Amino acid sequence: QHCYFWLSSGRGLRGVLEEAFSSVGIGLLHSQPVDVTETVPEWFKKSAAKVYAVPEPVVDTHSLLQELARPHLSRIYYFDSLAFTRDEKVRTVVFTEQGSGETYMISALAFILTAGVGNQELVHTMGYNKTVMQVRPLRHLVVYGQHLPDLWGHCIDGGKAVASITTHYDSSTGEKVWSIGGEIAEKGSTLFRESFIREGRTLVEKILRGVDFSDTTWGTFDALRAEEP
Numbered sequence: 001q002h003c004y005f006w007l008s009s010g011r012g013l014r015g016v017l018e019e020a021f022s023s024v025g026i027g028l029l030h031s032q033p034v035d036v037t038e039t040v041p042e043w044f045k046k047s048a049a050k051v052y053a054v055p056e057p058v059v060d061t062h063s064l065l066q067e068l069a070r071p072h073l074s075r076i077y078y079f080d081s082l083a084f085t086r087d088e089k090v091r092t093v094v095f096t097e098q099g100s101g102e103t104y105m106i107s108a109l110a111f112i113l114t115a116g117v118g119n120q121e122l123v124h125t126m127g128y129n130k131t132v133m134q135v136r137p138l139r140h141l142v143v144y145g146q147h148l149p150d151l152w153g154h155c156i157d158g159g160k161a162v163a164s165i166t167t168h169y170d171s172s173t174g175e176k177v178w179s180i181g182g183e184i185a186e187k188g189s190t191l192f193r194e195s196f197i198r199e200g201r202t203l204v205e206k207i208l209r210g211v212d213f214s215d216t217t218w219g220t221f222d223a224l225r226a227e228e229p
């Protein structure tokens with residue numbers, strides 16, 4: 001029901017100044033943060049100078065999409081190619097369904113595109129010469145470890161989210177998995193994989209010094225962030 005914002009400890013005078021700066025920024029969040037430094041687990045206390053809980057629910061997007069789709073499965077279609085007809089506006093879309101091979105034509109007053117990085121291609125297919133997004137490459141750190149603690153939150157350093165961590169489970173093994181994004185993932189896209197893992201692990205072990213990473217495996221995955229230009 002909430003995520004954490006924490007300020008890492010052990011950074012000397014520079015850390016004190018950044019802590020003050022970051023605390024001001026956290027205080028300006030739309031959702032009211034609560035200082036929970038004294039009530040978090042011991043590993044967190046060893047890692048953070050301050051820990052704030054922010055009442056913003058963390059959503060498992062895969063599960064959410066499954067629940068949204070469940071009542072409408074008979075009206076959801078899968079296809080690789082499509083065509084649009086239009087005059088001033090797009091009026092219809094024609095596609096061949098992958099499973100049945102049947103061709104469908106759908107007419108509507110409006111079409112909503114939710115294809116992420118695919119939206120730009122759809123807009124061009126519609127015949128519009130318009131830039132609707134920009135794409136930024138990211139390289140996330142991934143940490144596998146059965147004994148990793150549950151964590152959903154952002155480490156704030158100098159007013160920036162240097163690392164954003166979410167906890168998941170490997171569907172084949174049940175092993176716990178951390179996905180680490182934020183500023184570290186933006187920087188990671190410019191580094192070779194081995195260098196990124198080495199530098200990323202050093203940073204994560206610094207900002208979470210209370211966590212035991214001795215029995216963990218580290219990797220990466222590449223992603224694209226699609227956003228408004």
